[in-house]
Amino acid sequence: MAEIILRDIEKNFGSAYVIRKLNLTIKDREFVVLLGPSGCGKTTTLRAIAGLEEIDTGDILIDGKPVQNLEAGDRDIAFVFQLFALYPHLTAYENIAFPLRATNESKADVDRKVRDVARSLQIEHLLDKRPSSLAGGDMQRVAIGRALVRRPKAMLMDEPMGALDAKLREEMRTELKRLHLENEATTVYVTHDQVEAMSMADRIAIMNEGILQQVGTPDEVYHDPANLFVAQFVGSPVMNILQASVQPDGDFARVSFDLADVGFTYPAALLSQVQAGGDGLTLGIRPEGVELRREAAPGFAAAQVQLIEPLGAFDIVDLKLGPNTLRARTKSGFAGKIGDALWLRLDPAQTHFFNARTGESLHVRLAHGAN
């Protein structure tokens, strides 16, 4: 059991904020990912939970008890770093057993625990090896084994896959999540990789410049980002962003772009939802929200293929729409070749609107069809 509560956490270096008024509750057995670019405060937050970093103000509670004044070793929390931090002169077995040696457990108990953990990590055959003869992925498995063997209430991981290559990261993602389901330890995981965050987290906490931007399930942060920062940090390729304006147009609303002589028809319901109070509007649409046709159709605007990135399962196509470039995701081979004309419109149900000045989402919700 371990619920972790961060209440009004602040930390500064000199006059610079590292973490600012952070409030976050991590529920028992939850897998929460702290996501953000380098320097956003995510690692500092993790280290504060672990007791490796002091905070200036605020409370950290584990199971309701303040822990600021507890030493790292007394918090019953395990920490896994990006770099494996194994003892090079000890075998994998001894590395995993190490945290148990300080306790008074019997040899048989230690052996059973080490082998249990090794089995769930599928490294039983490597227990006699020293770290120097292990591959990167196996080293990280041993490091995770060492963290798990104490059955900690909570696991904190700081970019544990940062040093692994792409293929291995993919495998380890699934392994780590299964492990989490089996061990039921509350997990806080730090990464700058939005794919890892999306694919592993129960909830994602996105940070930027020391400030928590949004906390939500992967679906929430992807489909309903709180602001432009979240909208552009989560998802690949990046969400398309355009300066837009909205006017009534008969029974519909018309969305047009400042720089291009094009516009799209939207449901009239949009009009009442986008009162930005003179701050201007920013429209966001993910590449999969750009609908394409090979022939002209009502409501679709002509665009020109500028670049095609074939990714195998699908293509990413850059389209020139007036002076703007829009990225679309298409079936592989759909776009033909560079210079070809295609017709596009934006799916109203997948269009996001933001206040252009503050970047805050207006949380517009529209039905799919407009025409």
Added chain:
Amino acid sequence: MAQIEFQSVTKKFGTNRALDDLTLSVGDGEFFVLLGPTGAGKTTALRLIAGLDMPDTGAIHIAGDDVHDLTAAERDVALVFQYYSLYPRYTVRQNLEFPLKSKIHSFSQAEIDDRVNQAAKTLRITHLMDRKTDRLSGGEMQRVSIGRAIVREPRAFLMDEPLSNLDAKLREALRAELKELQIRLKATFVFVTHDQVEAMSMGDKVGVLNNGKLVQVGTPWEIYNRPRDLFVASFVGSPSMNLLPGVVSGDECSLFGAAQVLKLPAATGAAKLTIGIRAEDVAVVPDGPVQAVIHDVENHGVEKIVTLRVGDQLLKATVPSQMQTSVDAAVAFRIDPDKAHFFDPATGQNLIF
């Protein structure tokens, strides 16, 4: 014109064959990607073209000429590295001018200005010209390094993982920029990377290297849809292609007991095969012939990737993001028979080759 050719090139470092009998032709104006894991020999290949290393045997031709006796400077190719090698105390303009001020050229200041301004415009760094390079962001620095290559108007651009130090968003943006630049310059690019997404998205052609050997050369479509062997099949594509054991009987191959039976594309003497199927070609459907349990669900926003468990076998399937999926739920699936690949497990070779 800058066609680049490797003719039976071998390069050893001690007993390690960094490149083993490499024969390869890069067409003039082609964006050619050398793709492979660490240690595959791709950087060695690039250094041999640049003249920074010499082959042990074999020859390298640039624009039809054997370049064996040419120094690196005389080869007239430009190298861009992963780490931006800029002069930190110089401004962007001074960094761009530098390669043109060498004694072996005799450019007038007007010519230099012209080339530098043109390169700056191409790379959209004109507003940074007076800034010292240590005040630039990573993406800006990498643009300046590329600019230093452009001003020379070399016969070919050699790029060694130029995007790998940049963060994901910037990499995505620069990927498109580099590709557009190459199209505009109509220049020959040899681009080295371990990132299959970069290879697929930018390459006109991709050469896949493993252990110093060229495994396959083809368009991105070819290496994705017709992988020559198990290495290419599993290295290219994300998530990795599912590899499953199949049992041959006659001209058919059965999977998961005999829950699904696939027709073989070519005859084989092997009794067992490795079947390759990509996640997007596994359909999770109620009437699928194979029963499975959901082992894991990854939300990727635009879609979900579910790991399915059949007995003790795992395989991945791409499903729409709206599909309800929960771990340990029972589902059924079907492998698209037209999209399956068949490999001889002994040799790793795809049966269709």
